Amino acid sequence: MKIESQIAAAVAAALKELYGVEINAGEVTLEKTKKEFEGHYTFVVFPYLRASKKKPEVTAQEVGEYVAAHTDAVASFNVIKGFLNMVVAPEKWVELLGDINADETFGLTKADENSPLVMIEYSSPNTNKPLHLGHVRNNLLGWAVAQIAEANGNRVVKTNIVNDRGIHICKSMLAWLKYGNGATPESTGMKGDHLIGHYYVAFDQHYRAEVAELVAKFKAEGMNEEEATEKAKKEAPLMQEAREMLVKWEQGDAEVRGLWSKMNEWVYAGFDETYKKMGVGFDKIYYESDTYLEGRELVLEGLEKGLFQRKEDGSVWADLTENGLDEKLLLRADGTSVYMTQDIGTAKLRYSDFPIDKMVYVVGNEQNYHFQVLSILLDKLGFKWGKDLVHFSYGMVELPNGKMKSREGTVVDADDLVEEMVRQAKATADESGKFDDMSEEERQEVARIVGMGALKYFLLKVDARKNMLFNPEESIDFNGNTGPFIQYTYARIRSILRKAEDQHYDHANLPKATFELSGKEQEIISSVANFAAVVKLAGKDYSPSVIANYCYELTKEYNQFYHEFSVLKEEDEAKRQFRLVLSANVAKVIRLGMRLLGIEMPERM
RNA sequence: GCCUCUGUAGUUCAACGGAUAGAAUAGAAGUUUCCUAAACUUUAGAUCCGAGUUCGAUUCUCGGCGGAGGUACCA
DSSP states (O other), X not given: OHHHHHHHHHHHHHHHHHHOOOOOGGGOOEEEOOTTSSOSEEEEOGGGHHHHOSOHHHHHHHHHHHHHHHOTTEEEEEEETTEEEEEEOHHHHHHHHHHHHTOTTTTOBOOOTTSOEEEEEOOOOBTTSOOBHHHHHHHHHHHXXXXXXXXXXXXXEEEEEEBOOSHHHHHHHHHHHHHOTTOOHHHHOOOXXXXXXXXXXXXHHHHHHHHHHHHHHHHHTTOOHHXXXXXXXXXXXXXXXXHHHHHHHHXXXXXXXXXXXXXXXXXXXXXXXHHHHHTOOOSEEEEHHHHHHHHHHHHHHHHHTTSSEEOTTSOEEEEOGXXXXXXXXXXXXXXXXXXXHHHHHHHHHHHHHSOOSEEEEEEEGGGHHHHHHHHHHHHHTTOTTTTTOEEEEEOOEEETTEEOOGGGTOOOBHHHHHHHHXXXXXXHHHHHTTTTTSOHHHHHHHHHHHHHHHHHHHHHSSOTTSOEEOOTTTSOOSSSSSHHHHHHHHHHXXXXXXXXXXXXXXXXXXXXXXXXXXXXHHHHHHHHHTHHHHHHHHHHHTOHHHHHHHHHHXXXXXXXXXXXXXXXXXXXXXXXXXXXXHHHHHHHHHHHHHHHTTOOOOSOO
């Protein structure tokens, strides 16, 4: 970084001196030179030809000569067409490594009391079924985005809005009453969320049977398919009972509320277990049952101020046609809340709890429209962060035969998936025989770290915005561009460092550069140094995948180095010391980077 | 219908408007008396189609074609 800004300053000076271009160093873009060419940094001169009024080659040559003469960071340069490739002086690389080595949290920026307060909402589950792969993607992204925001000097509050009320909960409750025979997590040995999910499915099965029966009956009475289906769905006794239950809930019926609390507690216990396994957590949890009334109040205030309109039937609407959108329902005719009302209420509570500067919602891209509207509404209602709220919109996880649908049973359960990953990691480890000296407990811990690492890296390495494919047979891999690949490299470095300590080498002590650096070694220093810029970019773009890909590239480079050069067996003491420091800093940076993704590193594997 | 996102090797993913479009995996061929072979090396293979802007387009604009999502009383 230091080297880069030094060169950038020299290039800016050259452009000013030679061609009168008004530019400061921060505006000069330097690229890393492609591997096929000689050099470390490349400056592209095409944009400045207008100012130089000379051919690309000549311009690049002139800038190169100026830069080489004015900064000691550039040892030599070459020109290919409009590309000026600059070679950094070797001792500069060692100096740079020394700076990085001295900084235990290199690349990260600490927050203080004056730093912006960023609230990040993620997870936000329904309490009627267990978490599945889609939720896993959400949770890992949310956690990673929070870590990255923190690493960029923000104060972060991680929050979760639990959707604990509504017709879907009533369905599970009703089915449990009807078919459950008093089953509890204790009596069945099932996790609470799975138990509830089981009755949600049971409801659906019975409901469908009822609908099918009614449709047949209505058709026999002369209705067509469509009419019959619609009528049957409305009149199915189970659905009517569920609605009645929701009404009782809203009225505060003690029996319904009691059952609701009990069953929700089961679910929360199950969720907590899954969250813990995934390694995610929250600073503040909100419950929709607490927030939905707040939203109603705020909407009514807005109505008084003339921001919203009431229709003849009593429903309340926001007219967003001047924003290029439609009208949006905020309160039903019977005064009950809709989704949007609840998000407004949640926003109100949050803002009274925290002086939020920026709000980030980690929610799937199916809700893009919702958040577009929410942003406008919050802005109208006077939330200063409303206009610039960030909807971190991520894509769906698809299975080989399409989208996951809980109703159709085509879901990949979060707990099952985690268990399977760890099981496979364990099997691979046991097979290798590398851990024969470890206790079963230690081996299980390594398997946990590696299995979770594989899963997390798999979900975080791809661009969050895009839909991604999960193939149960093929996606789980421990070789190639994977979490375990990176973890393995880390473990190998740790092994070297442990041995170095045994031999009383000091891997913190960097010698003077009295030796030639190999190209690979220079590349690795350059890559390690680049971590700081990568963290900033990831923060700006809310992009965990940038971090993941960076860690992979660095790891790959180090593996090549590891194969080609020896660290401990190097006889030249200065070189050996240098390589120890280099290795230690690669390990440090990939540990810091992977930590931003919530991925742990094993000491051995 | 309208709105949003998306289209890159057989497959899964990369590429601030820059050089010969990178990886991984699957395929073929190799590397272990050497700090951990979950590694390394070699090899073959791709920008949906058509215009436009630009010195330069996978990237930006427009139009097709394909995929996903949303579309007002589900969250």
